[in-house]
Amino acid sequence: MPSVRTLVVLVLAVRSLASCAIGAPGGGEAGRPPNIIVFFADDMGMGDVGAYGSEDIPTPNIDSIAANGVRFTNGYVSCPQCAPSRAALMTGRYQNRFGFEYNYNNAIEEDQADAGLPLTEATIASRLKSVGYTTGVIGKWHLGWDASEKFHPLNRGYDYFFGMLEGSGGYMPREGMALSRSKIFRNHDRVKTEAYLTDVFGDEVVSFIERHKADPFFLYVPFNAPHTPLEATEEYLERAGEHESEKRKIYSAMVISMDDAIGAALEKLRAEGLSDNTMVFFLTDNGGQERQGGDNGIYRAGKGSMYEGGIRVPFVVQWPAVYPAGVSYDAAVTSRDILPTAIGAAGVESKADLRLDGTDITPFLLDAGRDGPHASEPLCWRLAVRPRGPDDIPWAVRLDNWKLVGVKSSQRGGANKSGVELYDLSKDPREEHNVATDHPDVVERLRAAYAAWESEMADPAWELKPAG
Template structure:
């Protein structure tokens, strides 16, 4: 009898183990890699020739490259809020970069992602994933905003919007501190931030190779300050402009880091069971010597150079290699795609604005993922519908009400050089109506922008062209 019970228990254990292993095998690891302020054509797979990016290009070569990928904001913090929630961040008042300009009815402690929002970390945790956030957070500095409270089992990074890549020699603020979970890493232990984030990513992969994991690897490269390693600066000595030289060196550190992550996945035999999404958080900045190529405008604007970004996705055996996808997609799609890849169910109940991209890029769904895409930050808003792009700027300038509407055909005019608003008034009115309808579902901003509305008005004038002019209106 005793032996029978033991045999039954062993059989039950074996079945349970088999089920667990089978569940694990059906759940790919998911890694979302975010770069910061990079130029659209500074990646080789998007036409860059000056700075080699073989490892990032390798994601596109082994998967799908998106030609018309967008983020939900042209500046860092709200863009990340969209990535993390799969929802237009304006729905929960996260319209601007974090600031101390608190709106009526809110407190300074409310500046950050609303705790009632479910993050991609929460969703992946609920589906059995081990989760980690690495790098730049920029979602609020209060304890309630800390990554360990927002769906991540581990955190290795900093909570602010930027920090030096090397150690601070003097005093530094808490938002610039490097955290290892709840512990602050002494500045004496900091070498070069991009390398340290990569070190953490590779060690996490090795430590969690036997269970499904989700990694949000949010590099702060190539955001300012322009801190580059000396040996890489020397490698690019032929670049005369010192800012561009530092940018190239920092891009190389970023690409090397991505390469090390790929190598670790292969070493642990995880490369075929891992879906990787690479995306840049917004357009290239005016202050970091990035290059947006044919795209007009830079970070902070509704021009294509502010919101269209490099994005690629690979998953061997599921996503075909060396393909391009040219219908508009958006960073909000990452969360539902990650859940679907792991055969998971949503924990959150609020409406998602992103969609699962897998049926579209595999060809099983021939439709367009989004009927339209929308943007708003302060007085400037925009939308894209098919090839039409509309920008609407409405605010006060020198005590006068100003309203400016721009319309472009992106298929014929990717550089947004010709305003067609007067030529196609019916199209303008239709899109303005849809934009207004979308805005009805948004919350009022919970805090304001330290840059104000004037810069947005000036930035979106047809005569404001080129990096030097854009830099005048950050």
């Protein structure tokens, strides 16, 4: 069987010849590795994107990625919390393997120097840079204690950084604010922004594409939108229209701004003839916060939860020269799959010592008859934030259509005294009917799968300050 790289080159060659024959712009260059862009939203749910059924927030540009490519209906992130989710995306590995268990912002003082993405972990940027890609990150970094130079993006495989090192910040320009108080950096230098921050990030993305259009590039765009604080300009608020609450209205305006920024990038790719041979992902770091205006659609709970609303996210990709268009893909995929998919397309030599937990999804998208990339593999989650004991750690495991949720001991009672809940996601995607007592054999099988996974994971690498 030919390799994935060979399949991609063949597809590119055929489509490039067809493009040249009809004089179409933007045809893929046979043999040239694709540009790769990953748009990563912050605290945004399944009910916030038109392609997933949202009726009150227009997202035409995000929707266009789905229309021109693939919409994943079972797309997952590795953690329902900001920083650990980013660590998994950056490495293609379970963040629990290297102790990145939770947000590091509240690490105890003696652990702060080492609270971040371990230097032992290679990033998607460093792997792509090794084969000649120019690499950049524009947006929210949130992968290392802010004062630690060793965790800075420029020391983790990136050639260019514009954005915030911290986990959150305001969106509006602050008149009269001293430069020393700005949270925004260009590489190592603080800068002051003069416009709405999401618009600034969008302009930076377009500028990066302009500067590096001649050679393959990788661009990671982790927007801080629509994470709190809820802030939007009058222009975006007017476009948002009326909503059930003021929070939902502002949240909608923030999403519209982000969608505009994505649209500007997509238009720049088209204008430069780069669209066909650019792989573009959009997904979010975890589910939305409903109390802050987010909407997780039919899925239960949201950010911080092991139920589907916390970990199942909007997840789309396009690569017009290679991937089919307008396809809904129902097999489970994860954010950890992005790194192996990207480096596979780029021609990075695949080695066993990469120790990845993701799978290159390209061959699965090119062959609809194949089982999914994780068909026989358990997908696991754990988030041990300030547990009261070993039984107070929320966890979950999905195998095929079965999902077992470990309920914190402090939250047990009623129907979940046993500490676990079992759901058949094919029949009950809302997770409304716990069928654990009806399928004890499935419960034990999933418990064993989770235990085997957990035995390979590390303990948290830093301790959090006590709550309160």
